[in-house]
Amino acid sequence: MVNFPNQIRLSSSLLRRLKRHATSASPSLLFTRSFTPEGSRPTIIHKRSLDILHDPWFNKGTAFSMTERDRLDLRGLLPPNVMSTELQIERFMVDLKRLEVQARDGPSDPNALAKWRILNRLHDRNETMYYKVLLAKIEEYAPIVYTPTVGLVCQNYSGLFRRPRGMYFSAEDRGEMMSMVYNWPAEQVDMIVVTDGSRVLGLGDLGVHGIGIAIGKLDLYVAAAGINPQRVLPVMIDVGTNNEKLLKDPLYLGLQQHRLEGDDYISVVDEFMEAVFSRWPHVIVQFEDFQSKWAFKLLQRYRSTYRMFNDDVQGTAGVAIAGLLGAVRAQGRPMIDFPKMKIVVAGAGSAGIGVLNAARKTMARMLGNNEIAFESAKSQFWVVDAMGLITEAREYVDPDALPFARNVKEINRQGLREGASLVEVVKQVKPDVLLGLSAVGGLFSKEVLEALKDSTSTRPAIFAMSNPTKNAECTPEEAFSILGENIIFASGSPFKDVDLGNGRIGHCNQGNNMYLFPGIGLGTLLSGSKIVSDGMLQAAAECLAAYMSEEEVLNGIVYPPISRIRDITQEVAAAVIMEAIEEDLAEGHPNMEAKELRKLSKEEILEYVKKSMWNPDYPTLVYMED
Numbered sequence: 001m002v003n004f005p006n007q008i009r010l011s012s013s014l015l016r017r018l019k020r021h022a023t024s025a026s027p028s029l030l031f032t033r034s035f036t037p038e039g040s041r042p043t044i045i046h047k048r049s050l051d052i053l054h055d056p057w058f059n060k061g062t063a064f065s066m067t068e069r070d071r072l073d074l075r076g077l078l079p080p081n082v083m084s085t086e087l088q089i090e091r092f093m094v095d096l097k098r099l100e101v102q103a104r105d106g107p108s109d110p111n112a113l114a115k116w117r118i119l120n121r122l123h124d125r126n127e128t129m130y131y132k133v134l135l136a137k138i139e140e141y142a143p144i145v146y147t148p149t150v151g152l153v154c155q156n157y158s159g160l161f162r163r164p165r166g167m168y169f170s171a172e173d174r175g176e177m178m179s180m181v182y183n184w185p186a187e188q189v190d191m192i193v194v195t196d197g198s199r200v201l202g203l204g205d206l207g208v209h210g211i212g213i214a215i216g217k218l219d220l221y222v223a224a225a226g227i228n229p230q231r232v233l234p235v236m237i238d239v240g241t242n243n244e245k246l247l248k249d250p251l252y253l254g255l256q257q258h259r260l261e262g263d264d265y266i267s268v269v270d271e272f273m274e275a276v277f278s279r280w281p282h283v284i285v286q287f288e289d290f291q292s293k294w295a296f297k298l299l300q301r302y303r304s305t306y307r308m309f310n311d312d313v314q315g316t317a318g319v320a321i322a323g324l325l326g327a328v329r330a331q332g333r334p335m336i337d338f339p340k341m342k343i344v345v346a347g348a349g350s351a352g353i354g355v356l357n358a359a360r361k362t363m364a365r366m367l368g369n370n371e372i373a374f375e376s377a378k379s380q381f382w383v384v385d386a387m388g389l390i391t392e393a394r395e396y397v398d399p400d401a402l403p404f405a406r407n408v409k410e411i412n413r414q415g416l417r418e419g420a421s422l423v424e425v426v427k428q429v430k431p432d433v434l435l436g437l438s439a440v441g442g443l444f445s446k447e448v449l450e451a452l453k454d455s456t457s458t459r460p461a462i463f464a465m466s467n468p469t470k471n472a473e474c475t476p477e478e479a480f481s482i483l484g485e486n487i488i489f490a491s492g493s494p495f496k497d498v499d500l501g502n503g504r505i506g507h508c509n510q511g512n513n514m515y516l517f518p519g520i521g522l523g524t525l526l527s528g529s530k531i532v533s534d535g536m537l538q539a540a541a542e543c544l545a546a547y548m549s550e551e552e553v554l555n556g557i558v559y560p561p562i563s564r565i566r567d568i569t570q571e572v573a574a575a576v577i578m579e580a581i582e583e584d585l586a587e588g589h590p591n592m593e594a595k596e597l598r599k600l601s602k603e604e605i606l607e608y609v610k611k612s613m614w615n616p617d618y619p620t621l622v623y624m625e626d
Ligand SMILES: NC(=O)c1ccc[n+]([C@@H]2O[C@H](COP(=O)([O-])OP(=O)(O)OC[C@H]3O[C@@H](n4cnc5c(N)ncnc54)[C@H](O)[C@@H]3O)[C@@H](O)[C@H]2O)c1
Pocket: 199, 200, 201, 202, 203, 291, 292, 311, 312, 316, 319, 346, 347, 348, 349, 350, 351, 352, 384, 385, 386, 387, 422, 436, 437, 438, 439, 440, 443, 465, 466, 467, 468, 471, 491, 492, 493, 511, 512, 513, 514
């Protein structure tokens, strides 16, 4: 312990602060000279907020009591569960012992968690160097700080948690959020990624431990979009968890209560949105990994009033569309043939429905952009969820999935019925594309892939988009070995290309929303658009689709390699800005007034984007007194 003299000369500003907090502070705080027994005397410190958490002398991590958190402006900077020192030590030991159990996510990298720890420590020590390393070796380290390892990190977060990163708004903070946002030290925040941890990748409800996802997404914002790391903020909205294991786990870092539902839930998210937009009116909020039932509702609730989007619904949709258009081109056909594709989608959650809606709209646009085109486009899709093929005969169909429920008579004519299995559907439909967003690893079984051999396409496409690795609907090895080298293959998590012998390679594309969300966020920021419009999202998707050359696409490469992520993000951001200008939404940015922005050519916009991106270079520092 640090020993401070009993007689301390308090500066006038400190005195003011102490008085301000006198209601929650122990009364003895102001009078440390009195007869307080040794050990229970408070230690006077001249720091607040994050400065305390980053100081090894004073930091107590999750052991800060609620009154201390209030007194020291720490509220929101720590996970909500206040822990005893004993529990803290237990958490530490769990992590230490895990070294004995080989930490792994799939067969690809048994050392993934250890690498994450080392990178995380670097992140805590030196942000510039961390991002320099990440950018220099993005192929190697994106799978560590992002998908798939980030999933493993969230699953083990109570042991891995060291220095808090980001903010926590919990159900217990209702009524406080407007002031809590001021505990965050940055005057300017450009990008927030927020989650409620209710559907983390395909791993289900991980409660407060889902904060890892928001951190991983923002790492890509910095690395790919060049958002200044001092202006990003990962956020966890902790409304409880329905994960029974976590509810019983004494080492869980979040609120140990069931999730709030209905209006109670919405009121927490509403308060969070009001609070962050009141402090940072120009911030962009990306919603991430909210369970479907809230993903759509919240998107509808906020999208016309706040600068926000949902990555799982809208980012994924754009990436899938780009890949599907690539699959059409890979057959040597023009993109305009897209409305002829027969598409079977496994999974009707936030991601699946997002893709279906966007694909239907894209087809309708190509067919004349009218009601009839929109109506006829939906007949190109067959949607299979946990209960099989969705038809109008089903007793209850989620309203978001309802437009894609097949007509029973029509489906009977195709030899199918309500609830038909995926393999039956593939056998009867003989689709051009089989797309998985089901979170069920191995769903594209040998039988399903065998059935796809009868596809009427000259080059069937398989998109096994679920994350992380073990949730992929199939591996590229399985797909190429059964269907041969001619297919187009994409997966949400990274896999290696497959050696097919005799110098032939089965290319494995990574169909992940990481190719769009950084550019959507950056383009919105630099255009100063008040909202993220459908047109801006469409422009982003089209830009990604057009990014791949004819030669690449014919070779089965429909997405760029991750080594080009900064370049594609710059292009996507420029496309988003141009669309915002076109729609008269661009209100400019401190670096570029709206009227100047409107005068720029495409090349100049690209240059503006490039120049606005933060690079991990050490600035020269000089000291100046406050
Ligand atoms: N690659 C990407 O960029 C990307 C983007 C978003 C989501 N995802 C992944 O997509 C998956 C789903 O995400 P979500 O938000 O839609 O989840 P969700 O839980 O909302 O939806 C899952 C859907 O799969 C269905 N399903 C379950 N078992 C099934 C089965 N046996 N056969 C067919 N369907 C079945 C469910 O009924 C539900 O409709 C997750 O693994 C997530 O990681 C990937």
